[in-house]
Amino acid sequence: MSFRHVAIIGLGLLGGSIGLAVKEHLPGVTTTGYDADPKVRERARQRGLAGTIADDPADAVRGADLVILCVPVGAMEAAASAIAPGLKPGAVVSDVGSSKISVSESLARALPEHVIIPAHPVAGTEQSGPDAGFASLFHHRWCIITPPEGAPPAKVKSLKAFWRGLGSTVEIMDADHHDRVLAVTSHIPHLIAYTIVGTASDLEEVTRSEVIKYSAGGFRDFTRIAASDPVMWRDVFLNNRDAVLDMLDRFLTDLAMMREAIKAGDGEMMFDQFSKTRAIRRRIIEHGQDDARPDFGRHDHD
Amino acid sequence: MSFRHVAIIGLGLLGGSIGLAVKEHLPGVTTTGYDADPKVRERARQRGLAGTIADDPADAVRGADLVILCVPVGAMEAAASAIAPGLKPGAVVSDVGSSKISVSESLARALPEHVIIPAHPVAGTEQSGPDAGFASLFHHRWCIITPPEGAPPAKVKSLKAFWRGLGSTVEIMDADHHDRVLAVTSHIPHLIAYTIVGTASDLEEVTRSEVIKYSAGGFRDFTRIAASDPVMWRDVFLNNRDAVLDMLDRFLTDLAMMREAIKAGDGEMMFDQFSKTRAIRRRIIEHGQDDARPDFGRHDHD
Ligand SMILES: NC(=O)c1ccc[n+]([C@@H]2O[C@H](COP(=O)([O-])OP(=O)(O)OC[C@H]3O[C@@H](n4cnc5c(N)ncnc54)[C@H](OP(=O)(O)O)[C@@H]3O)[C@@H](O)[C@H]2O)c1
Ligand SMILES: NC(=O)c1ccc[n+]([C@@H]2O[C@H](COP(=O)([O-])OP(=O)(O)OC[C@H]3O[C@@H](n4cnc5c(N)ncnc54)[C@H](OP(=O)(O)O)[C@@H]3O)[C@@H](O)[C@H]2O)c1
Structure with missing residues (x-):
């Protein structure tokens, strides 16, 4: 039917x-x-x-x-x-x-x-x-x-x-697994993007217009995500609280380790971490969930 | 001359x-x-x-x-x-x-x-x-x-x-101001992207292939940034340590507030934060540092 x-x-x-x-x-x-x-x-x-x-x-x-x-x-x-x-x-x-x-x-x-x-x-x-x-x-x-x-x-x-x-x-x-998978692939990325865009717009010693001018260095990709509908996203965080908090805490643990590495000048740890993440990107492109054209510099958008 | x-x-x-x-x-x-x-x-x-x-x-x-x-x-x-x-x-x-x-x-x-x-x-x-x-x-x-x-x-x-x-x-x-501006518009976004991509690839209950499949929900934009050269970025974090740590701590403070709002079910706080960030995005597009075509869904890339 x-x-x-x-x-x-x-x-x-x-x-x-x-x-x-x-x-x-x-x-x-x-x-x-x-x-x-x-x-x-x-x-x-x-x-x-x-x-x-x-x-x-x-x-x-x-x-x-x-x-x-x-x-x-x-x-x-x-x-x-x-x-x-x-x-x-x-x-x-x-x-x-x-x-x-x-x-x-x-x-x-x-x-x-x-x-x-x-x-x-x-x-x-x-x-x-x-x-x-x-x-x-x-x-x-x-x-x-x-x-x-x-x-x-x-x-x-x-x-x-x-x-x-x-x-x-x-x-x-099953719904439970869905909520955990999406917490990491979608909800946490949105939460982080909303937060860093908020942090950047509240700085005193760096003006908003500087943040906007120099956004091509990486920030603008976060602003795109942080322009999503506030009602939709409020509701997501109110309704997937447990999985979001769990994934957020893992992210915070990893970020604290990164912070320590920067503080200690541990270049080897950073190099290892930064090398690992390239492989994931390659597989996303292979799976057709993104394409390889660089958006960051957007020479294909001119 | x-x-x-x-x-x-x-x-x-x-x-x-x-x-x-x-x-x-x-x-x-x-x-x-x-x-x-x-x-x-x-x-x-x-x-x-x-x-x-x-x-x-x-x-x-x-x-x-x-x-x-x-x-x-x-x-x-x-x-x-x-x-x-x-x-x-x-x-x-x-x-x-x-x-x-x-x-x-x-x-x-x-x-x-x-x-x-x-x-x-x-x-x-x-x-x-x-x-x-x-x-x-x-x-x-x-x-x-x-x-x-x-x-x-x-x-x-x-x-x-x-x-x-x-x-x-x-x-x-001046060099000092440059390093603070770029810490927020470029260095911290890269650090966050590298970290969340690392967190996602180390989960036990969510497989890597799930992370890759469902990356269109926001995650893939972070993987693009996290595919940047590891040597270049290691060197940036080793060489702009103070400004990066300072901006990172502000971000962490804001993220902790977001975490509390989610935990407490404070929808109003989230709605206010998520509404604010839209304005920044609009100004980046006005300034020609990005365009309005949605990359997230990429209907213009098909
Ligand atoms: N946007 C995405 O990327 C995305 C991706 C996958 C899934 N989703 C999900 O899809 C759903 C819709 O999102 P969307 O992006 O399509 O949002 P949207 O563009 O804002 O559309 C939602 C529409 O529903 C209307 N509405 C609200 N309450 C209603 C009710 N009780 N009865 C009838 N209509 C009502 C809204 O009207 P008002 O504006 O007047 O409230 C609005 O016109 C959400 O659950 C979201 O989580 C979104
Ligand atoms: N990528 C960006 O988005 C971007 C944007 C603005 C500014 N920057 C800055 O631009 C600089 C270059 O970055 P990039 O992206 O062009 O990197 P890249 O594509 O990796 O190019 C750097 C080149 O320099 C070579 N090299 C390393 N040490 C050298 C030395 N002592 N003498 C001569 N050549 C040497 C490297 O060779 P090996 O590979 O053999 O080491 C490599 O071929 C960095 O300082 C970076 O911070 C980068």
Whole structure:
């Protein structure tokens, strides 16, 4: 069975991209959409982010066999409760939230009678809102599905097929493992970037305009990440607290060792550490999750 | 007076780019070059990184009125001593090192009789070696010149004109201030990136291949920076220790506050911090030190 009618709740970067990707890649599939913000709904209609944009969440999901919640993690429970009156029995409820344990729990609380299969497409940009989405966002990116125990295998299979249809490669994982993996590959990098950009902008003896002028030395790559949506990221840290704190403490331990090496002038330790990290970069490029063109100097962007 | 013969010592990313940029932008100027590594000299001849590549450092600088040392910061003193026998009186000795106090001191020690005017073009990529250079590396980038007290104004002016000729905008700064500014905009970002990539590759419960697969969530931007040359960066941290430790401690203080906010579930504090950093990003884009195309999702790279 494949999904014939997909409802999208939340029409920002993720929701809008799903709508555009379905239109491009799965032409037989109907889409409907809803967003809590009337201005977003208006813009979504102009851009055609879904076939029909409803003004009421229950109307948006009526008749859908797959509903995807594309709202900040902290808004998942409210969004799920709001669609309950319109949901058809047997519909699959999924989402795209960046943390999975807490979202699974929220959705199960809000919709105890329904089939819930959470997912997380590991694809994004630092932009948000109804103008940010594009149809190829999921191409060559991973989508992690975290089916709770007892999820109907046929429906998990359909959800896998849906994401493959949008260009993703699908991986099944349990929610707990997902949250630990993403803490290190995404949440901690964002936390660090937000923090160092904050530190740099509060210095007295180095002005903000100096920080901006000389950002090509490495800092600007952090500012890109630190320009991500504050609501989305606040919610991620509130909802993946344990894994984030655990990974943060490991990072702090390693950073304290680096600090000691610098203090002691231990060049050998630094050289060894800095050599190791090159290998990881090479493998990311081999796996097609980045390309080798230097962005730092951007001679390809001129 | 403008320089008519420029000698480049060290023919990797920076030295090679200077050679190619002079050929493209300053066609009347002669270049000669030298690198300690015979394989680099051979490759430099093939690519034409300088008009003549000498096999001896003193020969490379004979007759030059500007010599630019493009070697790792820790090799500056040895490189300066090696050119001494060939240096003509009145020649300006400059460099491109990423830290300036220690380089100024090394060069003054090695060449007490010569005019030394250190500089640092804030432009680079994570690549190194004789194949990495390209003529446009310095376009629209800043070059910071840190003349010591008593440096002849006419020669400082000539060096400014030289870097403008290669496409840079020049700023004059004292070495101490340079080292503090670059600690925050470049050195600390590299230190953090090297550290988190190291932390991620040593985890037991999250495999390396998972870290690589799901790197599109933010981590891959750190791996790019952490792929930079280990010798160059070891030398930077050994040579800009005080400013780096000072900035690192401020970052650690801010990160500890973030940690507390996550632990306490203080969403308001996080939201405020994460909102502030967006403004900095906007200004970097306005100043042309980055562009707005999202690299994180790379839909423009497909
Ligand atoms: N951005 C990324 O890189 C990325 C990557 C993977 C996964 N994710 C996840 O995807 C989800 C959406 O992120 P996004 O980047 O698409 O955010 P976004 O562009 O800000 O879009 C979210 C939209 O949902 C709306 N909304 C909020 N509460 C709602 C509710 N109760 N009912 C209906 N609509 C509601 C928001 O309206 P208001 O603005 O008026 O609140 C906004 O228009 C988040 O859970 C995030 O963790 C994001
Ligand atoms: N990369 C950047 O992003 C960047 C940006 C701004 C400034 N800088 C600064 O520019 C300088 C050069 O960096 P780079 O990226 O161009 O490095 P690179 O590509 O590794 O080139 C440096 C070259 O210098 C050679 N060398 C080492 N010691 C020497 C000596 N005593 N005499 C002659 N040649 C010697 C090296 O040979 P071996 O490999 O055999 O040692 C190598 O070929 C450093 O001081 C760095 O701090 C770098």
